[in-house]
Amino acid sequence: MDSIRQNKVNSLMQQELANIFLIEGRNYLPGGLIVGIGIGAAGFTSSDRRTVRFAPNIDWIDEPLAEHISALVDLPVVVENDANAAAWGEFTFGAGEDTDDLLLVTVGTGVGGGIVHHGQLYRGGFGIAAEIGHMRIVPDGVACGCGQRGCFEQYASGSALVRNARERVTNGDPGTAALKALADGDLSKITGPALTDLAHDGDVLSIELLAELGHRIGEGLAILASILAEASRASSASSHSARGRSFSWILSC
Numbered sequence: 001m002d003s004i005r006q007n008k009v010n011s012l013m014q015q016e017l018a019n020i021f022l023i024e025g026r027n028y029l030p031g032g033l034i035v036g037i038g039i040g041a042a043g044f045t046s047s048d049r050r051t052v053r054f055a056p057n058i059d060w061i062d063e064p065l066a067e068h069i070s071a072l073v074d075l076p077v078v079v080e081n082d083a084n085a086a087a088w089g090e091f092t093f094g095a096g097e098d099t100d101d102l103l104l105v106t107v108g109t110g111v112g113g114g115i116v117h118h119g120q121l122y123r124g125g126f127g128i129a130a131e132i133g134h135m136r137i138v139p140d141g142v143a144c145g146c147g148q149r150g151c152f153e154q155y156a157s158g159s160a161l162v163r164n165a166r167e168r169v170t171n172g173d174p175g176t177a178a179l180k181a182l183a184d185g186d187l188s189k190i191t192g193p194a195l196t197d198l199a200h201d202g203d204v205l206s207i208e209l210l211a212e213l214g215h216r217i218g219e220g221l222a223i224l225a226s227i228l229a230e231a232s233r234a235s236s237a238s239s240h241s242a243r244g245r246s247f248s249w250i251l252s253c
């Protein structure tokens, strides 16, 4: 009985949130008209852009996201991988406006990628192309939510940065005084933004950890550039946040 009541409460909350979303959304649109909804989802999306096939960082398998959201808002819904959506956005309105070919790399909880090739978003045969966060760079390395070991995002993401910092404290490594003070007995207080603040304040270990992250990202980008953009003529950063939540790069060729 409790679970039935809980499901009913959850359904009501979801509907209420959808209603608020529609009201707020209409405020931003000319004429207040919403004709459809596009969702950038952090996972492998199906080629028909209805379903999240697999989302390593939020534990979804075959989630019919478009169907669920469409039932709440009574509008057409399209689901796209979040990095693909970002790549298309930058290609259409942002840093990639002056090129027909680009790779966008997002670095946050994981590492995502989106490729625009000859002016078209490249999805590959199954709709899941450019999942660059899951290219294996370290054989038998750190376990990844995708089931492999040694994936790029286990070394080049905000999550990797935080994990490395917490490990340094747990291991009692030298130079961790500022991180220990930050944690104050609770490792969850060591976050990406907090580490960035410490680095800005000159903490040597935080700077070292960020430099290590940058080195890992650079190594991955070099591999990708050699595959996709050997004749790369431009590399520009599109920084959405200087304080560590997420950021992205555009490589145009």
Ligand SMILES: [Zn+2]
Pocket (backbone or CB within 6 Å): 056, 133, 134, 135, 144, 145, 146, 147, 148, 151
């Ligand atoms: Zn992986």
